[in-house]
Amino acid sequence: MALIARRDLRSDRGWSRILPGPSPSRHPGLLSPRTIETGPAQERERSAPPGRGPRDLRLCGAREGVEPGWDDGRVRRWVLVFLSLGVAMRLLRYALNFPLWNDEGYLALNILERDFAGLCRPLDYGQVCPLLFLWAVKAASLALGFSEWSLRLVPALASIASLFAFRHVAGRLLRGSSLALAVAVLAIGYTPVRYAGEVKPYATDLLAALGLIALAVEWLRRPERAGPLWGLAALGPVAIGISNPSIFVAASVGLVLAVPVLKTRSRHNLAALAVFGLASCATFLGLLAWINGPQGDHVKGWMGLYWANAFPPRSPGALLGWLVAAHTSHMFAYPAGGDHGSSTLTTCLVLAAVVAYLRRGPGRVLALLLAPFALGLAAAAMGRYPYGGSARTMQYVAPSIILMAGLGAAALLARLPRPSWRERSPRWALLAMLIGGLGQMAWDLAYPCKDVFFLESRALARRFWAEESEGAEVACARTDLRLPLDPLRWEADRAVMYLCHQAIYSPRHAAGIRPRLDRVGAKHPLRVVVFNETPTEAAAVPRWLRAAGGRFQLRARREHRLDLEFRRGRRVSGDRYVVYDLVPSEAGPRPAPGPGSPEVGTVATTDVSRGGETADRPIRGAGGDVEDD
Known part of the structure; x- marks a missing residue:
């Protein structure tokens, strides 16, 4: 076992009297200008006295602290490759403008x-x-207009920022091939890439967690400086305001840093940590009382059913199986994985990293990485937040999982029997992930949607609003005329998507202009749109015509249909845009035709699913809602 030694490393004279074994001149990788490795129990607990430089918290895969062939230059090149790939994957996802689902x-x-x-x-x-x-996305949509681009701008920027924040944290905690492997896992990970292009807060969950961990690590490296703690005091309330589960990370940081901060006996450190704790607690409790609590109570009934499997069972026997399933499924799906234990490999890598930290330290870093799991599990036991049911709700532990997966992979590869295998195997793993990332980009280019139904639905909406708005005044029966349509049906997914598409692709709705009924004439008709009209709603427009006192008369009634009735063996509804063409009445007031009259009972249908054919066919009601996994 080696002894700690600090001296001028430009000369190796005298080392033979200090270190047993071969001369360092014959093994230049054994010693580094920063540190001399010690025994396993103390390897990473080394620290510089205050004022003499930062502590080195980094671990690598090899227990000896040396990975042949993985010098800093090679690691930097691989990290740069995957940072570039990760940014490219996220920008491509954003640029492809997947349809809203x-x-x-x-x-x-x-x-x-x-x-x-x-x-x-x-x-x-x-x-x-x-x-x-919500406020950030609202501000973007007001500044840039309501569209897929503006709605997804905040998640896209947060996801790209997370790449560089993770690179910084990983550089403080890992070195050698483990650093490159960890960055690669985040860069190509399906979940982080996916949520860079969706209007959901999961990308900001990841960024908030990384910001808190980064500042905590900076203080652990330089405990004599209070700057990182003041940074936590400023970031804590913002992180909790933009990410609900970041409270688990903030609480973990406070608990892990409390004892070492007290040991410093520094008034600046104590004051900064106290402000961080008080500000974070006040923000969390205030939001819980006025925003998050009422939101949760509003959806508590059905959300409890939806996330039933994400809360631990009370039976001890069932609890063990639940814990195994939770930690080998979606939560650990980095870079890929899923249900039924398909993320077991990542779980094994994380366990290998835990063993490495227990053997070589530093213990506080391990506590910092594991504490969010414990607090999240405690919240799930109280029924307050789901645990492990999905990768998206567990983004606050993604930094811990990916960091430890990188370290665990390097540690296991360093145990291979042949030196050539130990040197080349990280390269093979990185090349495999590089190919996987490029393949994912090719898949996105070939299949730019979550489901083809959403792509075709958006195409119909885009074409419909452009065509029907030309030379006519288009009015939505629900949003413009406020006709009494079934309110429950308008809370269903297809109606919600219709309203989003209307706001984006209808020129008048996008401009925020009210319909001009005074412009309606024989050559500029009023076109009233009813989405997925049911038989009970077929009389709504005729009643409105009668209430208008004969001002308008019905000239035609048409349908634009996206008929996808069977998907995955189930009957689902398509999209039906029913259009009533109205012109000023020439014969004076008269009652509008009822829903059973020949004029209204037969319609001209544009069937999008059959190449846009137009034919007369009877009116049909909508089927069931589209099912989505």
């Missing part, structure tokens, strides 16, 4: 229909979202 549409419609104050109230459509995220 149901879960995005629910949140987007809340942002569309409410002002900043309105977003403080419980959200519609069963949504729960942090207030600062």
